Amino acid sequence: MAELMAGFGIFTHAVVRAVPRSLSTEALRTGNLEVDAVKAQQEHEEYVTVLKHRLGLEVIELPADETLPDCVFVEDPAVVCGDTALITRPGAESRRGETEAMKRALTELSLNVVEMTDETATLDGGDVLFTGREFFVGLSKRTNQRGAEILADTFKDYAVSTVPVRQGLHLKSFCSMAGPDLIAIGSSEHAQKALKIMQQMSDHKYDKLTLPDDLAANCIYMNLPSKGHVLLHCTPEEFPESAKVFERLKDHMLIPVSNREKVKVDGALTCCSVLINKKSQM
């Protein structure tokens, strides 16, 4: 029987995009770190391999575009929920071109594609946390109120609450979903404050998984047939303390995925794919 809001974390498809060489030098970054282009590419290939082979998702790989140094971070130009995809208007002007290829790909997947045309609106998918029950949208340097409003108009079934993001690039720079009703959250003050706000805004009670490192709080949860709860999370090499926390999740199939290079340009695990559930479509 068809049911709304059922099956959080169930995905069949993933859209990814290759790493352009321009990433190492031209991609936007909050820090001043140098990225090893080769290592970054390897890292990304491993990531895609996990999705494709280990998890068995059907992966659509978009070619890199050298004029779009940040194009590997496909999460930002699109938000997909159910069979509706919102093509965003990324906050960074240099990234607006990324939406083109994404739009085509999602259209080919016969999703109901909605475009954010309002020129006053900005929204990065990295600021959108979908919990399975509702959306939280971080109001950050990249995302504004208008962008959040359009998201709310696109996904009318769900409550959309705004959360101010005062530090970090995106809302999901310090949080993500680690399971149904389980929010992974960093331990920094601003992360904790954001969590409080989210808890206050929600009618639902979420459990929280507090990670010592904000960046480690960005993980990917999936609920896959034959595999159950799957969690892609940081490696012990990058964040040893946080990795230990993840390792305590006994019910999850834990897959550490390295993100050492991409993180230098503020790329987190969720940033590198758009996950889609084609079977959810009725």
Next chain:
Amino acid sequence: MTTEVGTETEVKKEPEKVPEVQQQTEDPEKASDSVAPDNPDKQEEGSHSADTEPNATPEPSSPPPAGEQKKEKGISRFLPPWLKRPKSQSLDTESESVKDEKREEKETNAEPPEEVSGEKSRSEAEKDREEQKSVGSADTQPAREETEGEPDEKPSSPQETSVVSPIKVTKKMKMVVCHVTLLDGNQFTCEVEKRAKGLYLFSEVCKHLNLMEKDYFGLSFKDNAEQRCWLDPNKEIKRQIRNSQWQFAFTVKFYPADPSQLTEDITRYLLCLQLRQDITSGRLPCSFVTHALLGSYALQAELGDYDPEEHRLDYISDFQFAPNQTKELEEKVVELHKSHRGMTPSQADVQFLENAKKLSMYGVDLHHAKDSEGVDIMLGVCANGLLIYKDRLRINRFAWPKILKISYKRSNFYIKIRPGEVEQFESTVGFKLPNHRAAKRVWKVCVEHHTFFRLMSPEGPTQSKFLTLGSKFRYSGRTQAQSRHASTMIDRPAPPFQRTSSKRISRSLDGAPVVYVMDHSRAGDGNGTVENGPALDLNSDSKSKSRAQGENIYVRHSNLMLEDLEKTQEDVLKHQASISELKRSFMEATPEPRPSQWDKRLTGSPATTLRMQASGNPPPHPETDHRDASKEVVEVIEETVIIEEVVKAKPKSPAPEVTMETAEAPQVKEERSLSSDSESEEEAEYNAPMPSTSISAQQIKEEPEEEEAEAELTQQAPPAEVQPQPTAESSEFSPAGEEESAAQPEDEVLMMPNEALNGHASNTEAPPTLEDAAEEEEPHIVNGNVSHVETEHLPQVICCSEPPVVKTEMVTISDTFAAQKTEISTKEVPIVHTETKTITYEAAQLDGNGDGEPGVLMTAQTITSESLCTTTTTHITKTLKGGQSETRIEKRIVITGDSDIDHDQALAQAIKEAKEQHPDMSVTRVVVHKETELAEDDD
């Protein structure tokens, strides 16, 4: 003060009067012989009777009395209002009593004469409608706005007649036709007495729908500003709708968070219909997929399995699934419909609801507002709390447990937030509503939702049982917990009901609505239902008992009255009216305003009430003076002792439960403070300028506004100077004769405190705030017994503040006199001066009766025993809360006498008895409430 309303109508009406008289003289003919005078009214008559015929017992109305009546009516038209008013008032009283008597009679057998009178009043009602329509528009809407106020004008006239021959009163009950739009789009039409309360109509509708789980529903109407308002079941319909049409909508008021917990399919079906309406109107936004899915379940429920032969693609174009329905959507709906094969209608409804309930705006009642910076926002009231939206975004949320206090003042709405992890101190968040009424509305909705979804019972039987000024802003119906409990008791085969297809909806809207006319015996039943106030329904098992109790009280008091006083027949009637009021208030056990005996009464300022919170200090007792002063005195001295005992059953597993309890403690506190809101809200209320009142009204009203701050002070930290005031007030108490509506300066000053403390309650409903306030005071005027009600509520206010054993004393001296000083010639009105004194003893950690944690009401029973001058009502509730069961016994002892009673002794006795009877329980609260009333008949 209330004068304004009356004056207003008066003024407005003047020019219309002559034509009206003409009409009236014609009316009897129309009613009796069906000879058609060629005026538009006649046509109307025709169309109406066509409407009414199906169910009406087509008895011809008896012409001669009607004619007589009409003539007098006509003459009385020319009387100046101040001559008419007093009469109509007393008559109203009479008719009130008669009505009550009738009700009883009706329950046993419907008498023919009544039948006739019913017919007659029906024809009158029709006439009213005709007049309202003025230009014979053939549509069935009863009331037109151009003629608004006319219905108000009418009722007084027939009653004046009855001054001459009171016996005829019986026959002059005014009936009005109400139109209720049901959820399936059909119209339900029923006749109600003009003074019927909202509950009567609601009960009729529920009866018609065969709905038992009715607590989730309500009737709404559009006010003059086209705003949707809820019809308060405990208040007269007429007073609420004011000049709007008698047109209502039956709607879901509280959206159950889990519809699967509803017991009956019919309830779910109605909820589905509401949601379908919410969806197509855009009130409940959904995505395309959701529209399609919900639409497909709706189709399955109405049409059954998809049938490729019968259901060609256009079979669904008659259905509406979304605000903007596209072909694509319809195709999707059909596709999904096909997949529901085999699903029964009720299963489809369940599926529909299971999906709809997840929508974020499910059950959210939105109100436009501005934040402190003037930014447009929306306030969304829902089961869990208050949501703040900016455009479509949720920007804040205040769950009920976070909210300490809800209040409104003028057009501002405030919530006081409990200090939390983020904020260290209590903070108050204010919102600006478009106007005062909107602020009041959102506040009311909040109070109701909080009570319904969060409390076990509506703030305890004590509080809700009586007429209080605070009554109006309390939700007195059943809470969700109680409703669920009651639902489990439903023992009937699932009632068959007709699912209306969307197709038929549109048709029936065009067609003539069916008019259901209650015959009298049925109306009597209806009244019986009305008398079962929601609060009584709290304990379904106690209903009948309580009713019996009511009867006893009735008898007892009337005897008392008759013995004590030599009264003219008129007086007796008046007393009976008031007694029956009392009775009803007991039986309904709901706070309610007295059904206005004074129809368009222009009331003066609400009673002046001074309340002091001074521990142990006995207040001045000016009552004695008054008693001496009055010539004819009705003395009713009442003392009410409420002893609440709470016993906590031993927790099964002590350790965890203890923690639970401590955790709960703050919530208890919250509820308490919520209940205390009344105070501040009252203050607020008074300040609001009424949009629709006359100039004089506003003038009067503005005064209090300025005094507001003072009033607040009085309340919070009663200054020493307050004390003398009651005395002063009482000495100023002037004979009842003041007829002028203009508020005397002194009176105004005196009014202040009352307004601050109690007044707000009175306003909660209909805009003629002051009128309402005055209305509330009526009980005092007519019957002393009823008035203890008012203070009954006060203890609650106190309770909220003090933690350990607290002894507080509160003195309320209400000057009801002020309330009626306006155009009432007090000659026939007994004036009661009320003095009340309430002492509350409270144990620490009093477990609030409306403790927020979800608990299950196990049992509730009410036992009443009576002796000559005392009535003891014991209310026992057992609640299961988190594995812990709690038995609460609440005893109300009413001692009635005509001389002073040593209340200390009475109290001691009561406590002693209580302790003896329940040695294992602890007394957590004792409220002594003393009330002395003086009635002065200024003859």
